[in-house]
Amino acid sequence: MTDRHHDQAWGARLRAAVEHRGRLCVGIDPHPGLLEAWNLPVDAEGLEAFAEICVEAFVGEVAVVKPQVAFFEAYGSAGYAVLERTICVLREAGTLVVADAKRGDIGSTMAAYAQSWLGPDSALSSDAVTVSPYLGFGALEPALSLAAEQGRGLFVLARTSNPEGGELQGADVAGGVSVAQSVVNAAAERNAAESDLVGLVVGATRGHGLNLSDFSGPILAPGLGAQGATARDLADIFPDSRKLLLPNSSRGILREGPSVTALRAAAVKVRDEVESALS
Numbered sequence: 001m002t003d004r005h006h007d008q009a010w011g012a013r014l015r016a017a018v019e020h021r022g023r024l025c026v027g028i029d030p031h032p033g034l035l036e037a038w039n040l041p042v043d044a045e046g047l048e049a050f051a052e053i054c055v056e057a058f059v060g061e062v063a064v065v066k067p068q069v070a071f072f073e074a075y076g077s078a079g080y081a082v083l084e085r086t087i088c089v090l091r092e093a094g095t096l097v098v099a100d101a102k103r104g105d106i107g108s109t110m111a112a113y114a115q116s117w118l119g120p121d122s123a124l125s126s127d128a129v130t131v132s133p134y135l136g137f138g139a140l141e142p143a144l145s146l147a148a149e150q151g152r153g154l155f156v157l158a159r160t161s162n163p164e165g166g167e168l169q170g171a172d173v174a175g176g177v178s179v180a181q182s183v184v185n186a187a188a189e190r191n192a193a194e195s196d197l198v199g200l201v202v203g204a205t206r207g208h209g210l211n212l213s214d215f216s217g218p219i220l221a222p223g224l225g226a227q228g229a230t231a232r233d234l235a236d237i238f239p240d241s242r243k244l245l246l247p248n249s250s251r252g253i254l255r256e257g258p259s260v261t262a263l264r265a266a267a268v269k270v271r272d273e274v275e276s277a278l279s
């Protein structure tokens with residue numbers, strides 16, 4: 001593994017970080033409305049100030065931070081430069097970064113996305129990236145191979161938190177197996193070669209209806225806070241306490257800014273609520 005940040009497999013790094021700092025994954029989602037609420041200009045400079053405040057508040061307190069790429073991309077190359085610096089500073093400080101880019105394409109193009117988000121030479125390179133399997137789970141293979149080689153991970157969308165996701169993800173593919181369940185099964189099978197390489201995204205906003213018993217990798221569970229899920233819902237929705245669950249909250253915490261102290265306190269509060277709900 002050539003990454004100067006680590007020489008361990010992703011699963012080992014993730015499990016060690018969660019052991020130290022809890023399961024919460026805090027999102028950096030710089031919505032224009034949040035920039036305004038923080039009295040920042042809605043431009044790349046405001047974006048940079050927003051990201052710097054988040055970094056200061058979250059480093060050392062939470063295990064995993066998930067920048068939502070869309071809110072950086074909205075400012076073009078200037079936004080990407082801010083994202084590069086944000087990813088780099090977080091990783092240098094020992095915070096794991098999941099880039100929420102939700103990439104997915106035919107295999108040959110997927111290889112290029114994989115280099116951007118997981119390659120050793122990219123300024124956007126993160127510890128893990130979110131990907132969409134809806135061009136076929138097999139099309140993700142270039143990203144899976146690169147992640148394995150680099151000691152990084154992937155989070156594959158299975159059952160998303162939004163209400164619109166159910167129609168497609170809940171549809172039957174064969175013999176009563178839903179599209180989302182087929183993603184879960186493919187992820188479990190791929191993890192037989194390297195455990196924890198493939199994580200799943202399963203929303204925390206409602207019952208997912210999935211059989212997760214054969215899946216032992218990490219599960220990113222967005223929906224805490226702004227989308228209505230609470231820490232207490234987590235134990236009902238994910239009753240198997242052996243699962244490595246990473247609940248995500250973005251706006252629910254970010255709305256407590258721009259004070260670094262208040263933002264940090266909000267993250268710590270949700271982190272601790274999650275830990276006591278799941279322990």
Ligand SMILES: O=C(O)c1cc(=O)[nH]c(=O)n1[C@@H]1O[C@H](COP(=O)(O)O)[C@@H](O)[C@H]1O
Nearest residue numbers: 068130160161201203222226227249250251
């Ligand atoms: O992949 C994700 O992180 C994701 C998957 C999903 O099913 N639902 C979901 O909300 N997300 C992301 O998680 C974050 C949730 O943000 P809040 O609703 O503000 O907490 C956003 O960045 C979403 O894009």
